[in-house]
Amino acid sequence: MKRFTYELPGMSEIRTRFIDLLAERREHIASHTVAAWDAKNPADIKTNLAAAQATLHQIAGTAGSLGFGPLGDTARACEIRIIKHLEDNDTTSLTCPGDLIVELDDFVAQCRTVSHPN
Amino acid sequence: MFPVQIGTIAAKAFGADKWFLExxxxxxAVDDDPIILELLTQFVMAIGDHDLTTADSATEALVVLENPNTPEFDCFLFDVQMPAMDGISLTRSVRSMATYADTPILMLTAMADKRxxxxxxxAGATDYVTKPFDIAELTARVTMVEGLVESRRERNRKIFATQNLAEPEAHVELYEPISIYDVENVIDYMAMENYVEQLSRSALFGSTTFAFTIREALQFHQSLSSFEFYSLVSDVAEIISDTLEGHQYLMSYAGNGTFVCITESGWRPDMARLMDAVNLSLAQTELYNNKGERLQARVSAGQAVRLIWKSGASLMDAMAQAHASAEDASMAFEQSKHDFWQMGQTA
Incomplete structure (x- = not known):
């Protein structure tokens, strides 16, 4: 869909940097997902889900341009899911549903499959 | 500048005849994601001999912009969603700087971020580009900006920005759109066209376009100086904006005394009531020309045209229809006034 990859000079380096950064971002999402699941109060759930969402937003914004379209699409789907969950639920009674955690866990697993081209 | 070979390959890949911008x-460019900044750096280098400055936050961008040693920028690329200060607030801040009152601002945003x-x-954005970037789309948007920058340089259209009031007055054509500053929800006509274009990418069920025309705009234009006419248009824009307060909408001055508006909120405006409310407010507002003579400005309202089931060019046609109906209403009002005095008289 997005045709940046082979058309601009310097794309190979950016792609490498994206993959390196993805490992860091993946851990960030995983740690906030676990923290949201373990959180005892709605405010902490919200803070952690929002942090995961911000990182998903970054991945979704660039993955497609670098030839990782499916990864970007999943990141966007997870991001939208979190936004909707936060919008649809009252801050005072916010919970962390299991299926959302499973979705984020699947995304983290998908990140692990992305590797350097060589 | 990049070697010709790279440009040629890329131009072929993009299906573009013209590769380098003029x-x-x-x-x-401002974005909190370093990958985006790197992509933009490569893109900007590839499209021509441009000078790109990057910042990873709105705060850093403002530091750059407020530095008196920073040369003036021709164009901005702002990410919408950034931590601390987002791209929308940054746009507002930039627009409040007289130097950048009408400098093109392209917003970088995800498809899902329509709100x-x-x-x-x-807030004053000129257009937007969706992430992840499509190279053809990005090239098209930047080319559009290039045209704006070129015409801006040629005509120096910022004669009415605060810092330039002392400069010689330029002539404002009656039919020409005018940039109006610091009025809530009022955007450039070019931005309005871009906004309407992006509407076709989304649901239109709740969208309606409508327009107001200043009655006897031609007479006002002929009798007032350009600055007085601009001030009149600006004051009427402010009154319409105040009248529409509480509704979701965007408005633009399209020229010939006409303001076009778009709402997407599902609101179905009652044009007769709105017109009465605007005219009541105009009657209560004391507008004067430079000689101290009171200006009795009033508006006519056209039809509210729903945008449902429309797309592409027909969206622009709908806006044109709303625009034309307001001008027709204004002409009909003037005609009826004329006919009233002719009633019962014979030659």
């Missing part, structure tokens, strides 16, 4: 622009896109246009 002249050099100074661009400021942010609307807010960005209201």
């Amino acid at each position: 002249f050099e622009m100074r661009i400021l 942010y896109v609307d807010a960005a246009f209201a």
